[in-house]
Amino acid sequence: MSSxxxxxxxxxxxMNPELYTxxxxxxxxxxxxxxxxxxxAEVNDALTEDxxxxxxxxKQHPKVYVIWNHRRWCLENVPDGPTEDxxxxxxxxxxxxxxxxxxxxxxxxxxxxxxxxxxxxxxANMANAPPPSTELAYTxxxxxxxxxxxxxxxxxxxxxxxxxxxxxxxxxxxxQSEFELVQNAMYTDxxxxxxxxxxxxxxxxxxxxxxxxxxxxxxxxxxxEQPDSKWCMESxxxxxxxxxxxxxxxxxxxEGEQLLQDCSALLxxxxxTDRLRRQRYLDILQELQRPSS
Amino acid sequence: xxxxxxxxxxTELSIPLHVKYIQSLGENxxxxxxxxxxxxxxxxxxxxxxxxxxxxxxxxxxxEEMIAFVMSCWDEEAGGFGAHSGHDAHIHATLSxxxxxxxxxxxxxxxxxxxxxxxxxxxxxxxxxxxxEMLTEGLPLLVILSLQQPSGVFAGDAFGEIDTxxxxxxxxxxxxxxxxxxxxxxxxxxxxxxxxNFDGGFGAVVGAESHAAMVFVCVALLAILDKLDEIDQETLxxxxxxxxxxxxxxxxxxxxxEDVCYSFWVLSAMSILGKLxxxxxxxxxxxxxxxxxxENGGIADRPGDQPDVFHTLFxxxxxxxxxxxxxxxxxxxYCLPESVTKRLGLRKNWKALxxxx
Ligand SMILES: [Zn+2]
Numbered sequence: 001m002s003s004x005x006x007x008x009x010x011x012x013x014x015m016n017p018e019l020y021t022x023x024x025x026x027x028x029x030x031x032x033x034x035x036x037x038x039x040x041a042e043v044n045d046a047l048t049e050d051x052x053x054x055x056x057x058x059k060q061h062p063k064v065y066v067i068w069n070h071r072r073w074c075l076e077n078v079p080d081g082p083t084e085d086x087x088x089x090x091x092x093x094x095x096x097x098x099x100x101x102x103x104x105x106x107x108x109x110x111x112x113x114x115x116x117x118x119x120x121x122x123x124a125n126m127a128n129a130p131p132p133s134t135e136l137a138y139t140x141x142x143x144x145x146x147x148x149x150x151x152x153x154x155x156x157x158x159x160x161x162x163x164x165x166x167x168x169x170x171x172x173x174x175x176q177s178e179f180e181l182v183q184n185a186m187y188t189d190x191x192x193x194x195x196x197x198x199x200x201x202x203x204x205x206x207x208x209x210x211x212x213x214x215x216x217x218x219x220x221x222x223x224x225e226q227p228d229s230k231w232c233m234e235s236x237x238x239x240x241x242x243x244x245x246x247x248x249x250x251x252x253x254x255e256g257e258q259l260l261q262d263c264s265a266l267l268x269x270x271x272x273t274d275r276l277r278r279q280r281y282l283d284i285l286q287e288l289q290r291p292s293s
Numbered sequence: 294x295x296x297x298x299x300x301x302x303x304t305e306l307s308i309p310l311h312v313k314y315i316q317s318l319g320e321n322x323x324x325x326x327x328x329x330x331x332x333x334x335x336x337x338x339x340x341x342x343x344x345x346x347x348x349x350x351x352x353x354x355x356x357e358e359m360i361a362f363v364m365s366c367w368d369e370e371a372g373g374f375g376a377h378s379g380h381d382a383h384i385h386a387t388l389s390x391x392x393x394x395x396x397x398x399x400x401x402x403x404x405x406x407x408x409x410x411x412x413x414x415x416x417x418x419x420x421x422x423x424x425x426e427m428l429t430e431g432l433p434l435l436v437i438l439s440l441q442q443p444s445g446v447f448a449g450d451a452f453g454e455i456d457t458x459x460x461x462x463x464x465x466x467x468x469x470x471x472x473x474x475x476x477x478x479x480x481x482x483x484x485x486x487x488x489x490n491f492d493g494g495f496g497a498v499v500g501a502e503s504h505a506a507m508v509f510v511c512v513a514l515l516a517i518l519d520k521l522d523e524i525d526q527e528t529l530x531x532x533x534x535x536x537x538x539x540x541x542x543x544x545x546x547x548x549x550x551e552d553v554c555y556s557f558w559v560l561s562a563m564s565i566l567g568k569l570x571x572x573x574x575x576x577x578x579x580x581x582x583x584x585x586x587x588e589n590g591g592i593a594d595r596p597g598d599q600p601d602v603f604h605t606l607f608x609x610x611x612x613x614x615x616x617x618x619x620x621x622x623x624x625x626x627y628c629l630p631e632s633v634t635k636r637l638g639l640r641k642n643w644k645a646l647x648x649x650x
Contacts, residue, residue, distance in 0.1 A: 018332050021380040024452060069454040111549065113502055120500045148548040154502040157491065193535060193547045201491045276537045280530075280571040 005029055010053065017057045020066050027073060040079040044090045047074045051094065055101055062105055068114050071098075072121065088127055095126040110142060111151050120158075132168065135159045140181075147185040150194035157201050178202055179215070186222060186231075196231040206242030209250060215239060230274050233266045237284070263288055304582040306612060307590060308619070311605060312350045314590030315341040318602055319354075334377040335366050339389040340606040342396055346630045347609045347621050351396070360399050363390050371451070373436040383450045384440055388462045391469050392629060395637070437463050438475060445477070445484030446498070456497045457488055461510035465627060468517050468639060482520050485511050493528030505536060505545040509558040513626045516565045516641045526566050533563050534571040541576030542595065552594045553584045553604045556611025561625035564614050565643045574615045574646060581608045616646035 009026040012019060035043050054071045061067060078094050080087035099122060105115040123129050136159050142152035160178070163169040179202060185195040199215075206212055216239050223232035240259045248256060264285060271281040318341060321327060330337065338359060345353050365378040366386065373382030374390035393399075440448045440463065447459035460481060467473050487499045488511060494503025495511035508529070515521050536543040536559045542551025543559045556577060563569045583596045584604070591600025592608035613623040622631040626641050634640045 016329050016332075020332055020383060020450070021375065024381050024450070027452060065454065065456075069452070072454075073452060111546070113497070113504060113546075117496075117498060117501050150547040151502050154490070158500055197492050197547060204491075276539075276541075276573040276576065277534045277571055278573075280534050280568075283571075 006034070013053075013057070017061050017064050017067050023066055023070055027070075031077075040081045043077075043079050044081060044094075047078055048094060050074045051097070058101075058105060059108075062109060062112055063114055065114065068118055071118070075125075092127055095122065098122045098126070099130070106142070110146060110149050113151065116151050116155060120155075132159050132162045132166075136163065143181075143185075147188060148192050148194050150197065153194050153198040157198065175202060183218065190222060190226050190229045190231060193231060196235055199235065200238065203239060203242070206239070206246050209243065209247045212239050212243050212247070216243075228273060230270065233270050237263050237266050237270070241284075241288075260288060304579065304585075306582060306609070306617065306619075307585060307587070308348045308350070310587075310590035311585075311592070311609070312345065312348060312353045312590075314586070314600065315345060315602060315605065316353055317589075331377045332380065335363065335374060335386045335389040335393070336376065337602050338362070339392050339396075340602045342393055343623075343628065343630070344602070344606040344609050346396060346633075347606075347613050347623055349619070349621055356397055356399075359393065360397055363393050366390060371436055381450065382436060384437060384447065384459050384462050384466070385449065387437065388466045391466055395469055395633060396629065437466055441477070441481070445480035445482075447481075457485055457495065457507055457514075458497065458510050460485060461514045464514045464517050469627075469637070471637075473518075478518055478520075482515065482518060482523065485514055486523060489524065493525055493530075493532045502546065503532065505533070505543070505555050505558040505562075508533065508562050512562040512565050516626045516643065517639075519641075521565070526568075530563065530566050530568040530571060533559050533566075533568070537572045537577065541573065541578075541580035543572075543577065550595070551580065553581055553592055553611070554594065554607040556581055557607035557614075557625075557628070560611050560614045561628070564625045564645055565641070567644045569614065569644065569646050578612060578615055578617060581611055584608060614645045616649045618649045622648075 006026065006029050009022050009029070012022050013026070030046065034046065038046070051071060051074050054067050054074070057064070057067050058071075075091075075094055075098070078091045081090050083089070099119070102115050102119045102122060105112060106119070109115070123135060136156065139152045139156040139159060142149050143156065146152075160169070160174065164171040164174065179199075182195055182199050182202065185192065186199070189195070203212065203215060216236060219232050219235055219239075223229055223236065226232065240263050243251070244256065244259055244263075251259070267281045267285040267288070271278045271285070274281070318337070319327075342351070342354060342359070345351050362378075363374070366374045366376065366380070367390075368375045368380075368382035371382035373384065373387040375381050375383060376386040376389075380386070437447075440450070440459065442448060442453075442455060444455075445460075446455045446457065447463045448455050449459045464473070464476065464481065467476050484499075485495070488495045488497070488501065488507070490496060490503045492503050494505075495507045496502050496504060497507050501507070512521070512524075512529070515523065535547070536545070536555060538544060538551050540551060542553070543555040544551050545555050545558065559572075560569065560577075563571065581592065584593045584598070584600075585591070585608075586593065586600045589600070591602070592605045593600040594604050609620065610623045610628060613620040614625060622645050623629070624631045624634040624640060625643050625645075627634050627639065631640065
């Protein structure tokens with residue numbers, strides 16, 4: 001009987017949830033044998049039960065791709081119902097639980113990229129998804145709990161892009177508050193690269209010269225306090241090079257020379273203090289000293 | 294405090310021990326671990342065999358037995374290889390099968406056994422076709438091409454988990470079979486480029502955080518398809534160089550722990566970009582060597598942990614790219630010995646560090 005076969009897949013998967021062939025077999029039993037002989041309500045129950053099974057398994061095996069994948073499959077196969085008037089009811093009920101599930105998973109491991117990917121998938125595909133502003137608030141909570149959570153900074157960059165593109169947030173004012181958030185984090189732990197990578201995202205391609213000047217001055221202040229801060233030096237080189245690359249015509253000859261000298265001095269110091277990446281600094285130094293075209 | 298000129302400590306790569314470790318893996322088939330890892334069996338054979346090739350000990354595993362096992366994993370119904378006899382075809386197992394057969398130079402000599410018996414009857418494969426016949430009949434090819442989604446990304450199997458890993462696997466498989474001309478290159482590349490982030494790295498799907506393993510698959514895919522000029526190489530190489538931690542090991546993302554397997558994911562991308570000099574090779578070599586099991590052989594994810602064949606391969610592959618003496622050079626785009634990709638005319642323009650003596 002297929003129900004025996006079905007139950008044995010449950011037992012096998014509880015022992016080893018990575019057996020992708022067993023998941024396939026289980027799905028085949030469901031779609032080919034069980035579902036054609038079932039009422040939609042029974043199909044919905046079976047899928048809801050599989051969602052609970054995978055939640056149990058994920059708590060033990062949070063990084064197993066095929067378990068996450070089976071959840072997606074379950075959600076995508078929830079039938080219309082419970083009534084003709086409410087065809088989305090079952091879907092909504094199941095999808096709504098997913099944000100709770102994924103938040104539990106991210107509470108256990110805030111860097112689990114499977115969970116973050118799943119979260120983005122849920123937000124993009126559920127009906128009545130919470131708006132991006134709610135997601136922005138979620139990343140704020142995650143970042144405030146731990147500035148080192150680059151996964152949350154990454155998510156924040158994606159959400160902000162959406163909010164800006166959709167005109168739901170004014171890019172300029174919102175960027176300004178991001179700079180304040182990130183500066184706060186920099187002063188808390190200047191060695192935390194998550195924060196500096198996010199800062200580099202805020203700066204972007206460096207088209208805004210006054211922004212570059214302002215941020216250079218602010219980082220310089222931090223460097224004066226923390227003269228060995230690698231990330232202060234690294235970022236200063238990055239932004240000063242951006243000034244040279246993008247805004248050369250607006251700089252005086254003296255200013256241009258000064259920027260070059262600053263970069264050279266910073267790179268020389270980086271090559272001495274960040275020995276692991278010594279050759280990178282020397283390569284950039286050499287490139288800067290090459291006569292520009 | 295070590296500088297790049299400091300001499301290495303006394304630790305060396307224990308090649309004989311690692312060879313013994315790899316040989317021992319398939320021996321105890323009653324072992325629970327053996328069954329618990331059956332979903333990765335074909336991949337594990339590829340990992341073990343490639344590690345042996347890098348250590349110049351390809352002869353250490355029985356060739357005929359291995360080829361017979363690979364053929365027993367053929368899933369006739371789906372037209373691809375499963376991870377083990379009786380397992381469903383999957384794109385990852387299919388690549389491993391192709392890689393093993395190519396490593397064994399089996400693509401023009403092998404008589405496929407008349408009947409390779411597998412458990413469910415649908416898997417019985419009976420014919421006397423040779424492998425090249427099978428390949429030119431396009432069997433694995435068919436399943437690979439059918440897995441491409443409208444977005445350009447590939448799924449792993451008919452149930453549709455999508456990921457840039459599967460795109461890479463598809464591209465490498467087609468390349469090894471000499472069938473890249475059947476691929477929609479623009480569509481494939483355009484999905485990969487959508488997975489690129491502002492930090493220069495790549496994620497598994499659109500919107501995902503950069504991760505060194507995905508950087509490897511995306512960069513290697515672009516290298517195989519000659520599309521590296523599409524990306525910001527300087528930013529990516531910077532992000533990759535920042536994976537090295539003070540203990541010499543590499544992590545896969547910012548603020549995460551080091552792990553030996555990233556020695557390959559990160560280094561392969563760096564060697565494709567020609568930037569291997571941007572990290573401290575001495576310290577990384579010491580880190581990888583410190584993760585060896587000095588008693589039973591094998592390399593673990595980090596010192597003191599249980600070794601496994603996956604980290605053993607990516608440890609020696611990392612050492613190979615760093616020019617560690619006595620190792621065959623690994624091709625970072627294919628994770629196959631350079632001699633093999635040269636033989637197939639597939640070697641791209643990447644750079645390993647010069648061989649040390
Ligand atoms: Zn690992």
